[in-house]
Amino acid sequence: MDSADQLAEQPPERPPSRAAGHVRWVICALLFFATTKNYMDRQVLGILATELQSKIGWNQAQYGYIISAFQAAYAIGMVFAGWFIDRVGTRIGYAVMMLVWSLATAANGLVSTVLGFGICQFVLGLGEGGNFPAAIKTTAEWFPQKERSLATGIFNAGTNIGVIAAALLFPWIYIRYSWHAVFLFSGALGLVWLVWWWIRYRVPEKDTRLSKQEYAYIRAGQAADDVESGEVAPSWKILLRQRQTWAFSGAKFLTDPVWWFYLYWLPMFLGQRYHVNLIHIGPPLITVYLMSDVGSVVGGWLPSFLVRRGVSTARARLIPMLISALCVLPVMFAGYAKYEWTAVAVVGLAAAAHQSFSANLFTTSSDMFPVSAVGSVVGLGGMAGSIGGVVMATVAGQVLQWTGSYVPLFLYAGVAYLLAFGVLLTLAPGLRRVRSVDLAA
Numbered sequence: 001m002d003s004a005d006q007l008a009e010q011p012p013e014r015p016p017s018r019a020a021g022h023v024r025w026v027i028c029a030l031l032f033f034a035t036t037k038n039y040m041d042r043q044v045l046g047i048l049a050t051e052l053q054s055k056i057g058w059n060q061a062q063y064g065y066i067i068s069a070f071q072a073a074y075a076i077g078m079v080f081a082g083w084f085i086d087r088v089g090t091r092i093g094y095a096v097m098m099l100v101w102s103l104a105t106a107a108n109g110l111v112s113t114v115l116g117f118g119i120c121q122f123v124l125g126l127g128e129g130g131n132f133p134a135a136i137k138t139t140a141e142w143f144p145q146k147e148r149s150l151a152t153g154i155f156n157a158g159t160n161i162g163v164i165a166a167a168l169l170f171p172w173i174y175i176r177y178s179w180h181a182v183f184l185f186s187g188a189l190g191l192v193w194l195v196w197w198w199i200r201y202r203v204p205e206k207d208t209r210l211s212k213q214e215y216a217y218i219r220a221g222q223a224a225d226d227v228e229s230g231e232v233a234p235s236w237k238i239l240l241r242q243r244q245t246w247a248f249s250g251a252k253f254l255t256d257p258v259w260w261f262y263l264y265w266l267p268m269f270l271g272q273r274y275h276v277n278l279i280h281i282g283p284p285l286i287t288v289y290l291m292s293d294v295g296s297v298v299g300g301w302l303p304s305f306l307v308r309r310g311v312s313t314a315r316a317r318l319i320p321m322l323i324s325a326l327c328v329l330p331v332m333f334a335g336y337a338k339y340e341w342t343a344v345a346v347v348g349l350a351a352a353a354h355q356s357f358s359a360n361l362f363t364t365s366s367d368m369f370p371v372s373a374v375g376s377v378v379g380l381g382g383m384a385g386s387i388g389g390v391v392m393a394t395v396a397g398q399v400l401q402w403t404g405s406y407v408p409l410f411l412y413a414g415v416a417y418l419l420a421f422g423v424l425l426t427l428a429p430g431l432r433r434v435r436s437v438d439l440a441a
Contacts, residue, residue: 075129086233090137145366
């Protein structure tokens with residue numbers, strides 16, 4: 001056993017108090033608002049899809065291609081953003097990504113062709129790919145292991161708040177001004193966050209507002225190779241040798257496309273199946289994503305609750321994921337629902353379960369890898385998820401173009417999480433941690 005393992009297994013003699021400070025939660029708030037902004041930007045197209053379809057003239061298959069352009073770029077953006085952020089740090093890396101995707105969002109308001117939207121969505125995907133690698137790495141830097149899933153659940157709830165804010169704000173801006181103004185407004189919000197981030201954010205070692213007590217509390221709850229995280233980030237080649245990388249990436253490949261499906265096609269599903277127009281789309285979407293918020297926070301909180309009751313960290317992570325996978329199953333029948341609010345209820349439950357599953361899946365990256373590798377691992381997993389999203393967008397566009405039925409898509413959404421859970425258990429039983437020495441070149 002090497003010295004790092006010995007340190008990891010020896011808890012501090014006097015763990016600092018939980019009430020040592022709150023600076024880490026201010027950082028979590030920054031991540032929450034960035035994620036909210038991230039999802040507002042990507043939701044613009046879904047909210048305005050029906051209106052833009054009549055104005056621009058695209059069909060279902062072309063809409064699928066536009067989404068695929070975003071997804072392909074998001075895959076590229078995730079993997080390169082993870083590599084970039086691990087090397088330049090979260091402060092610079094997150095700022096660059098936010099600037100790129102905010103400018104790309106605004107640019108959507110300046111085009112009027114299918115090709116133009118495809119190009120803008122591609123650049124948007126490149127920038128937005130940096131959000132989760134940066135956020136998960138920041139969480140690994142700022143939180144002890146037992147609080148990471150809760151912090152992830154909180155900032156991941158921003159995905160749902162972003163959709164809700166989009167559902168409330170964007171139809172009003174569209175009706176009062178124009179669809180161009182919607183994209184320009186959403187893009188401009190990123191500059192506000194960017195100023196806040198640049199002024200406020202530092203890593204814990206350099207944050208002058210962080211008390212010694214809170215710093216000690218954070219470090220006492222981290223693995224030895226996180227505390228000693230001055231190593232050079234491992235290469236993709238080394239990471240791809242690890243079964244844990246493939247476990248995380250495989251689970252993302254299977255489940256991320258379901259979330260993309262909800263984001264881009266749920267408004268159209270409600271409109272076509274139940275004749276919900278842009279003015280009345282708000283309440284159903286708000287209901288779905290409020291339910292998602294509950295799932296995200298509860299799913300992030302549950303592992304901490306289980307750990308406090310003596311459950312091992314790995315089991316405390318896996319139990320909520322299994323519960324979430326089972327709660328998704330009823331969505332298989334959403335395509336058959338006779339009434340609008342029946343469909344909203346089952347999709348809302350599935351979306352809540354997705355967010356619970358996702359919060360814990362994201363946190364497995366920092367459970368299984370040192371903080372020096374987290375950005376790259378999340379990037380690789382995000383790339384896999386986006387490749388799955390490209391497949392889903394293309395298949396969904398073709399299925400809807402030729403059959404008009406959402407049933408096959410909801411059937412896949414129902415089984416995806418049990419499949420992902422099986423992949424995770426098979427390739428990374430017990431969520432075994434990769435040691436820093438295993439990542440050495």
